[in-house]
Amino acid sequence: MSEVKFSKEHEWITLEGDVATIGITKHATEMLGDIVFAELPQKGSNVEKDGTAGVVESTKAASDVYTPVSGEVVDTNQSIVDDPAKINEDPEGGAWFFKLKIKDTSELDNLMNKEEYDKFAKETSS
Amino acid sequence: MEIKKTSLNKLHQINHAKFVEFAGYEMPIQYSKGIIEEHKFTRSNSGIFDVSHMGQLFIYGDESLTEELEKIFPLDLKNLKQNCSKYSFLMNEDAGIYDDLIITKIEDGYLIILNAACKDKDFEILSNLLGSKFKMNLDNNRSLIAIQGPKSVEILNSIINGVDQLNFMTGNWFDSDNQRLFVTRSGYTGEDGFEISIPNDKAEKFVENLIEKGAQLIGLGARDTLRLEAGLCLYGHELDINKTPVEANLRWAISKSRLSNGGFIGSKKIMNQMQDGASQIRVGIKPEGRLIAREKTKIFNDTDKQIGEITSGTFGPSVNGPIAMGYVDKEFSKVDTKILLEVRGKKYPANICALPFYKKNYVKGVN
Known part of the structure; x- marks a missing residue:
């Protein structure tokens, strides 16, 4: 599996072959607070880089989930729809959102590595 | 305009509050445990809410004050017993709601608790309606602390002896630590609880004392989920100048x-x-x-x-x-x-x- 990469919209992404797994970062869940609702893209649908691909809602507000790369949705994580609190518990592990079959791996090139993202998250939240 | 802070601001900070601006005040939306845990703690134990941003309007006067207030509020104030509270509204001629409020008959007049965002306008409206005949004091020297949840009576009674004898929607003056506190058995969560009016310089120590006895600070986020579960209206949302009490099902x-x-x-x-x-x-x-x-x-x-x-x-x-x-x-x-x-x-x-x-x-x- 590839190195974890991060987007400015606070998604994480890993790549295995041509299938990417995408979720939201721990930092994002801390900003959102208790997550109580999650909506995922339709399996089989196509999503575009930087487009919306889902929604999360906390007790306070709704936020869009964006996809950092384009591709076809090949799998979604129903367990976070049934129990959204899982997203707060394990955001960068078991609580992944969706898997994409991607065409252009170069879309990952401009994303941040862990060190860069941590710095970005710290700067934007203060 | 500079943001206003309540007398508990420092204590909120120490308890890792996340702040938001609400009605011109810097108020805690939640503390480190988050809205859901704070909500559940209030329902099972005892939550402390800083509601000092709300208006505490004391109006002093004799029976003629009661008569004048009956021209304003849809209440039978003549038959309201001393230390009893009623939920009511300040309305315009079309029954549009300027504010919803709790009015309590006290020894020498009335105490009215007003919403933070409405209190200054309410004061102006009431001053115009009542003229200069009665002394009115929108008291900024007192804080207002709510304590809500099933363990609240035991906790508060260990600090202010006798509050356990209050019935729901009644209040009284109590002496504690050489201070006069006005305590009502009321709230905004659907739980048993109290609201305590206390001089600003005593509020922090009083709340620290409540925390020591097992109560926990709860933010405005959980206050909102609690009141919504209890089906209670929030001014600016369910109620405003274009809604009447009948429309609001009140x-x-x-x-x-x-x-x-x-x-x-x-x-x-x-x-x-x-x-x-x-x-x-x-x-x-x-x-x-x-x-x-x-x-x-x-x-x-x-x-x-x-x-x-x-x-x-x-x-x-x-x-x-x-x-x-x-x-x-x-x-x-x-x-x-x-x-x-x-x-x-x-x-x-x-x-x-x-x-x-x-x-x-x-x-x-x-x-």
């Missing part, structure tokens, strides 16, 4: 004895609406599934006609599901009526349901 708060003769501001409109009914009415709404429908969500019937709008909507931690309140056309206001909510461009099914979502637990008969 006719229980209007004294029956005042309905035959009127004589209070807005009485004509109220009496008409009591007879003919209002065209829209506030209802409880339960979305199916986990969907959250927030304020301003449009409500439709099954033939695609818009029939209303959501005024508050969130996830109810004790209900363990989404809950909302809103206004719908009268013919759709019956419990179990199926409606549709438009969220992010799609329509989702929901049902009109009875309020409250969470059964209340007030103490009615201590004495």
Whole structure:
């Protein structure tokens, strides 16, 4: 599996072959607070880089989930729809959102590595 | 304008509050444990709420004050016993609501608790209506602390002996630590609890004392989920100048004895609406599934006609599901009526349901 990469919209992404797994970062869940609702893209649908691909809602507000790369949705994580609190518990592990079959791996090139993202998250939240 | 801070601001910071601006005040939206845990702690134990941003208006006067206030509020104040509280409204001639409030008859007049965002305007309106005959004091030297939840009576009584003898919607002066505190048994969570009016310079120590006895600070976020589960209105959401108490389904708060003769501001409109009914009415709404429908969500019937709008909507931690309140056309206001909510461009099914979502637990008969 590839190195974890991060987007400015606070998604994480890993790549295995041509299938990417995408979720939201721990930092994002801390900003959102208790997550109580999650909506995922339709399996089989196509999503575009930087487009919306889902929604999360906390007790306070709704936020869009964006996809950092384009591709076809090949799998979604129903367990976070049934129990959204899982997203707060394990955001960068078991609580992944969706898997994409991607065409252009170069879309990952401009994303941040862990060190860069941590710095970005710290700067934007203060 | 510089943001205002309550006398508990430092204590909020020490307890890792996340702050928001609310009605010109820097207020804690939540502490480190988060809204859901704070909500559940209040329901099972005892939560402390800093509500010092709310207005504490003392009006002093004799029986003529009661007469003047009866021209303003739809209440039978002549028969209101000393130390008893009533929920009421300040209205305009069209029965539009300037503010909702709690009024308590005290020894030498009345104490009125007002919403933070409305208190200055309320003071102006009431000053104009009452003239200069009565002494009015919107007291900025006192803080207001609410303590809510089943363990609150035991905790508070260990600090202010005798509060356990108060009935729901009554209050009294108590002496504690050489201070005069006005304590009412009331609240905004659907739980048994109290509100304590205390001099600013004593508030921090008092709250530290409550924390030491096992209560915990709770932010405005959980205050909102608690009040929504209890089916209680929030000014600026369920209530505003374009809504009347009848439309808000709050006719229980209007004294029956005042309905035959009127004589209070807005009485004509109220009496008409009591007879003919209002065209829209506030209802409880339960979305199916986990969907959250927030304020301003449009409500439709099954033939695609818009029939209303959501005024508050969130996830109810004790209900363990989404809950909302809103206004719908009268013919759709019956419990179990199926409606549709438009969220992010799609329509989702929901049902009109009875309020409250969470059964209340007030103490009615201590004495």
